[in-house]
Amino acid sequence: MPHRAPERNSSATFQPGINHPPMRSLLFVPTGSERMIANALVSDADALVFDVEDVIAPADKGDVRRAAVRAPARRLRAEAGVAS
Numbered sequence: 093m094p095h096r097a098p099e100r101n102s103s104a105t106f107q108p109g110i111n112h113p114p115m116r117s118l119l120f121v122p123t124g125s126e127r128m129i130a131n132a133l134v135s136d137a138d139a140l141v142f143d144v145e146d147v148i149a150p151a152d153k154g155d156v157r158r159a160a161v162r163a164p165a166r167r168l169r170a171e172a173g174v175a176s
Contacts, residue, residue, distance in 0.1 A: 118139050119141065123148070123160045124145055129159065129163050133170070144157055
């Protein structure tokens with residue numbers, strides 16, 4: 093019988109002291125692109141790493157960081173069927 097990865101609750105958050113299944117994948121997401129953030133949010137990656145790239149203009153980094161912070165909440169709302 094082939095090995096089957098444990099089911100994951102994508103809206104679960106990491107909690108120290110709890111036995112979590114090992115992470116299989118990390119997806120590094122350039123935060124300068126809303127399209128890439130949107131695609132990352134629907135991926136099956138175990139964890140997303142939002143990367144504020146060096147190519148982002150210093151004046152724009154605050155907006156990009158705020159978009160990266162809001163991204164997980166957008167995913168949770170979408171999974172719950174709540175309009176954003």
